[in-house]
Amino acid sequence: METLNPNWFLRARLKTRHLLLLIALDEHRNVHRAAEALHMTQPAASKQIRDLEEMLDVKLFERLPRGMEPTLYGETMIRHARMALTSLSLAHDDVLALKAGLAGQVEVGVIMTPAMSLLPQAIARVKQTAPLLRIGVHLEPSNTLLDMLERGTLDFMIGRVLERENSSSLIYEELTEEPACAVARVGHPLMDKASLNLKEIAGYPWILPPQGSILRHRCDMMFRRAGLEPPANVVDTTALLLITALLQQTDFLHVMPVDVARYYQSLNVLSILPIELPFKMDAFGIVRQQDHLLSPGANLLLSAVRAAAKEVY
CATH class of the missing domain: 3.40.190.290 (D-Maltodextrin-Binding Protein; domain 2)
Structure with missing residues (x-):
């Protein structure tokens, strides 16, 4: 099998309808019913799958007498198609939230040093694009902030990850010593x-x-x-x-x-x-919960913190 470059989907001219067709075939296991569900003709649906198989140089579906069954390659593509469409759906939600003026609430925890220059710079940037976003800032030691983060009181924090039993559920991005x-x-x-x-x-x-x-x-x-x-x-x-x-x-x-x-x-x-x-004191960084999905406002502030950190540190 040839090695595909990271942007193989651009060469394949992969479109949203290819992804929708993969999912429809997974659900119906029949090219005729899948094409009907997407308001396509059966020959057009069959050609799209053939084109995709040729580009990937693998068989995505087994053609059976009474329908189609995804191969291991097909199951992989279907899983990624679902992920891609979910991501696009979330992007749409985020854009709507941004258009609405990001009037949500973000809660961020911070220790003293990043509270002096890093966080104020990030907040100033965010407020230029999202003046209606309410930002709550909690200035506490790392231990207190970690407890708040675990309770779900904070969207993310800027501090230290200390020795804790349940630190495996945390994502840590080091910023500076x-x-x-x-x-x-x-x-x-x-x-x-x-x-x-x-x-x-x-x-x-x-x-x-x-x-x-x-x-x-x-x-x-x-x-x-x-x-x-x-x-x-x-x-x-x-x-x-x-x-x-x-x-x-x-x-x-x-x-x-x-x-x-x-x-x-x-x-x-x-x-x-x-x-x-x-x-030296221990390095500090951005800490967030692995399973906590950030709101568009929290993501905006997090991006601003990362951008300010590149300048400050």
Whole structure:
């Protein structure tokens, strides 16, 4: 059998009526009744099947005394014909939804870093073409978002897939790694130095994520690997409003993703300390449920997130 190129159907001049005929033959198992159902003549139907068989160089149907029976090749073509027509039907529904102004609702979950630049860019793009689309955004840690995704509360999320028993039902598209940095208030004494080492910052009071979190564990291990005790004077919180207020009023230090820190530094809320931390947070990406069919609005936002990610990362 010859190897067909990926666009063999263009050379075969495959049309929707070929697909409909394959399905009709599967349902009626008789070329006369299949042709009748599609308002075709029997010779025309027979010729179309012969043309298709010649192009594929296989027999699609066994001609029996009392009808037709699909071969293994025929069953394969019939299955794909059904899939193609279903896809075209969904495309029609999507186009109608787009024409209606995409007035549906999309629920998306996001962790902090992509909430700073990636998601706002994607939402801005979507709102240009679909101003009536209602977009609900949930800013939470990955664990919380994964629970919401599994309950069906979210269409998709931008975060991390952590070790979970039921992660096999998830589709994950990695976007980027997330480097971390140390920050302090503007004018902090440590900002006078050209560069710092871990020993110089270990003794300061810190604001850190709570014990048990991935980031806290990595911070503690960073100091231990350098032969230092992790900071003992610590405020445990992930509340950004409290963190920025505490940083501005004290000499506390804090660790946060680089993209988030750059954003706050550009607003003159805090400063990034001149030290390269020897660890990265896990990469994050787009996460969605394998069996969750996205609405046209959710698909539009998902496409905008992918497009913005190519620019941002």
